[in-house]
Each structure stands twice: as structure tokens, then as C-alpha cells.
Amino acid sequence: MSASSIWHPFTQHGLGEPIPTVARAKGAILHTADGREIVDAISSWWVTTHGHANPRIAAAIAEQASRLDQIIFAGWTHKPAEELAAGLRAIMPAELTRVFFSDSGSTSVEVALKMALGFWLNRGEPRHRILMLEHGYHGDTIGAMSVGARGVFNRTYQPLLFDVGTIPFPAGREQDTLDALERACRDGAAAFIVEPLILGAGGMLTYPPMTLAEMRRICAVHGVLFIADEVMTGWGRTGTLLACEQAGVVPDILCLSKGLTGGAVPLAVTMATEPIYEAHLSDNRAHMFFHSSSYTANPIACAAANANLAIWRDEPVMERVADLCRRQADYFTALTAHPAVTGARRLGTIVALELGGGRGYLSDLAPRLLAFFAARDVLLRPLGDTVYVMPPYCISDAELGRVYQAIEDACALV
Known part of the structure; x- marks a missing residue:
């Protein structure tokens, strides 16, 4: 039995892998209890945008904690939430006129799915089928798993998952994707959910903006609600504030989390168009939107998000994003020449590649890579043998160099 009683996520404790203790963090560096300095090359699971312990966000959290820490949000409101909703509407x-608060990316997706189904039910139209993109991943709650790829992530929970329509991923077969979506929409689907331009946990798979735009057009023609899961892709990760911008696409429902607070504390929103809100607006209480959690729109989390929006307004964030894109491009070009590297791809601040040809999430190479990077004081967490880099925008040249040197050295393991 281990000394700690903690059961960690996505961790096979039976392997006995070491679990470091992080004492503090600043910028792109994690400081461990035993004195190591770790470069956070994946933004602590894709959430940290401006760097750890950002002073503006930390100050906002501290100030709000001393003023109002928590209040029920059903039938009540508070200034940080009102300011955040207005700030999101502005950018x-x-x-997307309506802002619904929740707690995580997964719950923002649950909210989106329930909004879509409620929209059709309250209009008296029998649409209930949800469509998803092959290899998609939207979280680990039941609804989010249902609209994700079936496989090792959710095989155990298969009896709980509802049936969905799967549209083939457009990897060199864009027309097959569009034809399949056209057929499914024509049959009267309720909604189509996608990760715009890049699939995260599904392997950092990319597809072009023109395909996203055409998928959106097909949904609009058939009245199928289009849900954009920008939990990972939002807040500059793909080189624009939202990935949808690159395709000129506006979804009916938008899911945001991770970088919403700069990665400091948990918070999510689901934004919807006015018709979706109006479908739930009635003097009939049975038509209300039945979703909440105890910590919906927590004031401290909203204050952190407001500080994040202020950083986006006041500071040259997109210049930092563009600079990081340029710096990573140089390392990316060098890596693609290595014979152990396959499938190298880059989108905005995200770089991904396979070492050894792509053998899936449970590849035997994965734990070896994880240990290799940890020994070099770099936080990289491969998806099988897919290695990806998604650092905070503040990462220095020296820190970025350490990351890519570690990846280059890891090629020898293949």
C-alpha cells in the first residue's frame, strides 16, 4: 500500500510510477518539494495560458475571497458573474447572447447537449440524435463520454452511454466526411458536436478550416444545431482567440473552460444563441433549463476569469501567441527531419508528432517516454506515442529549448 491515500486520475498505480510533489509554480516552471525545476510544456493539462501564479489573476482571487466566496446562483446573482458575462459577450x-456557467470542460459539454435536446423538445419537434466526429473526446462525464470515441477511455462504462451518430474524421477523405454529415443531418439529427480544427485527447489530429466551414454550412442547411467544443482550442491555442474564427464559423452553442480563468481555478461557460434560450423561456416551469451545480458561477472563479479578460484587453496576448508560434516553428522544422518522427503537425501554439509510427494510447513506449521526460525535468505527457507541446504563452527561449532538446533526445528510444 502506498504512503498516500490519493487515487490519481489517468494513473495506473499498479505500475509504481513516481508521483512528484509540486510545491509552487511561476511562469512556465514548476518547483518540486525536492528542489527540481520542471518546465511545464503542456500548460498543466492545457489550462495555463499566461503562466502559473499570474499576479493579476492571483490578486483578483485574493480580493474576491475576502469579499464574497460563494452564493447560490439559482435565483441569485453577483457582480463578478455579471461582469464576466458582459465581458464574454464583448469578445x-x-x-452568442446567453452565458450559462458550470465548472469544467466536461460539464460545459453536458450543458450544451442538454440545451440542444431541450431546444427541440420545447419546440415540439422529435429530434434527439447527436452526431460526433470520429476520434472526438469531450470529457469523462456520461454525456461527454457518449459523444466521444468508443475505446480504452470509456470501454468499462459502455452500458451507461447513449447511442450517437459518428461522422468519419476528415483525414484525406474530406468528401466522405461531408457526405456522411449531409446524410445524417438530412435524417433529422438534433446537434453535431466538434472540436474545431484539432482533436485533443484523440491524438492531436488536425483538419483544415475549410472543412470546418463546410460542416457548419451543412448543419445550418438542415437546421441541425452546431456545438463547438473550444474547451482546449479556445483562448489562443490555435493562433486565434477561437479556432472557429479561422473558418469564419459561429456555432449555435460554444463550450469554453481551461483558459477561461487563465488556468488558475476551475470554471466553464456554455454560450448559446438567442433562439436556444427562447426555446426554454416560458411561463411553464416544466420548460426551464434543469441544470446546475452547487458552485455554479462561483464568485472567486468568476473574479479570476474577469482578471483573465482584463489581461486579454490590456496586454499584447495575441502578440505573445504569434511569437510563440514563430519560435515553435523553428524547432518543429528541425524535428521533422529526424527518422524516428512521423506525422509531425503544427497548429498555432500546438505541436504534435508520433515517435515510432503511432501505436495507440496504450503503446508500451508511452510510460518510457513519460519517465524519460520527467528525468530531464520536463513535463510532457504523451498520448500513447504521440508527443505534443502546448506551453504557456510566457515560456522563455531557454525553457522552450529544454523541451525540444528532450524530445530530440527521446527519439533514441524508438
């Missing part, structure tokens, strides 16, 4: 597509 997100104008068509």
Missing part, C-alpha cells in the same frame, strides 16, 4: 461572436 465572443455577437450571435
Whole structure:
């Protein structure tokens, strides 16, 4: 029995892998209890945008904690939430007029799915089928797993998952994707959910903006609600504030989390168009939107998100994003020449590649890579033998160099 009683996520404790203790963090560096300095090359699971312990966000959290820490949000409101909703309206597509708060990326997806089904039910139209993109991943709650790829992530929970329609991923077969989506939409689907331009946990798979735009067009023609899961892709990760911008796409429902608070504390929102809100607006209480959690729109989390929005307004964040894109491009070009590297791809601040040809999430190479990077004081967490880099925007040249040197050295393991 281990000394700790903690059961960690996505961790096979039977392997006895070491679990470091992080004492503090600043910028792109994690400081462990035993004195190591670890470069956080994946933004601590894709959440940290401006760097750890950002002073503006930390100050906002401290100030709000001393003023109002928590209040029920059903039938009540507070200033941080009102400011955040207004701030999001100001920078997100104008068509997304309604802001619903939740706690994580997974719950923002649950909210989106329930909004879509409620929309059709309250309109008296029998649409209930959800469509998803092959290899998609939207979280680990039941609804989010249901609209994700079936496989090792959710095989155990198969009896709990509802049936969905799967549209083939457009990897060199864009027309097959569009034809399949056209057929499914024509049959009267309720909604189609996608990760725009890049699939995260599904392997950092990319597809072009023109395909995203055409998928959106097909859904619009058939009245199928289009849900954009920008939990990972939002807040500059793909080189624009939202990945959908690159395709000129505005979804009916938008899911945001991770970078919403700069990665400091958990918070999520699901934004919707006015028709979706109006479908739930009635003097009939049975038509209300039945979703909440105890910590919906927690004031401290909202204060952190407001500080994040202020950073986006006041500081040259997109310049930092563009600079990181340029710096990573140089390392990326050098890596693609290595014979052990296959499938190298880059989108905005995200770089991904396979070492050894791509053998899946449970590849035997994965734990070896994890240990190899940890020994070099670099936090990289491969998806099988897919190695990806998604650092905070503040990462220095020296820190970035350490990351790519570790990946280059790891090629010898293949």
C-alpha cells in the first residue's frame, strides 16, 4: 500500500510510477518539494495560458475571497458573474447572447447537449440524435463520454452511454466526411458536436478550416444545431482567440473552460444563441433549463476569469501567441527531419508528432517516454506515442529549448 491515500486520475498505480510533489509554480516552471525545476510544456493539462501564479489573476482571487466566496446562483446573482458575462459577450461572436456557467470542460459539454435536446423538445419537434466526429473526446462525464470515441477511455462504462451518430474524421477523405454529415443531418439529427480544427485527447489530429466551414454550412442547411467544443482550442491555442474564427464559423452553442480563468481555478461557460434560450423561456416551469451545480458561477472563479479578460484587453496576448508560434516553428522544422518522427503537425501554439509510427494510447513506449521526460525535468505527457507541446504563452527561449532538446533526445528510444 502506498504512503498516500490519493487515487490519481489517468494513473495506473499498479505500475509504481513516481508521483512528484509540486510545491509552487511561476511562469512556465514548476518547483518540486525536492528542489527540481520542471518546465511545464503542456500548460498543466492545457489550462495555463499566461503562466502559473499570474499576479493579476492571483490578486483578483485574493480580493474576491475576502469579499464574497460563494452564493447560490439559482435565483441569485453577483457582480463578478455579471461582469464576466458582459465581458464574454464583448469578445465572443455577437450571435452568442446567453452565458450559462458550470465548472469544467466536461460539464460545459453536458450543458450544451442538454440545451440542444431541450431546444427541440420545447419546440415540439422529435429530434434527439447527436452526431460526433470520429476520434472526438469531450470529457469523462456520461454525456461527454457518449459523444466521444468508443475505446480504452470509456470501454468499462459502455452500458451507461447513449447511442450517437459518428461522422468519419476528415483525414484525406474530406468528401466522405461531408457526405456522411449531409446524410445524417438530412435524417433529422438534433446537434453535431466538434472540436474545431484539432482533436485533443484523440491524438492531436488536425483538419483544415475549410472543412470546418463546410460542416457548419451543412448543419445550418438542415437546421441541425452546431456545438463547438473550444474547451482546449479556445483562448489562443490555435493562433486565434477561437479556432472557429479561422473558418469564419459561429456555432449555435460554444463550450469554453481551461483558459477561461487563465488556468488558475476551475470554471466553464456554455454560450448559446438567442433562439436556444427562447426555446426554454416560458411561463411553464416544466420548460426551464434543469441544470446546475452547487458552485455554479462561483464568485472567486468568476473574479479570476474577469482578471483573465482584463489581461486579454490590456496586454499584447495575441502578440505573445504569434511569437510563440514563430519560435515553435523553428524547432518543429528541425524535428521533422529526424527518422524516428512521423506525422509531425503544427497548429498555432500546438505541436504534435508520433515517435515510432503511432501505436495507440496504450503503446508500451508511452510510460518510457513519460519517465524519460520527467528525468530531464520536463513535463510532457504523451498520448500513447504521440508527443505534443502546448506551453504557456510566457515560456522563455531557454525553457522552450529544454523541451525540444528532450524530445530530440527521446527519439533514441524508438
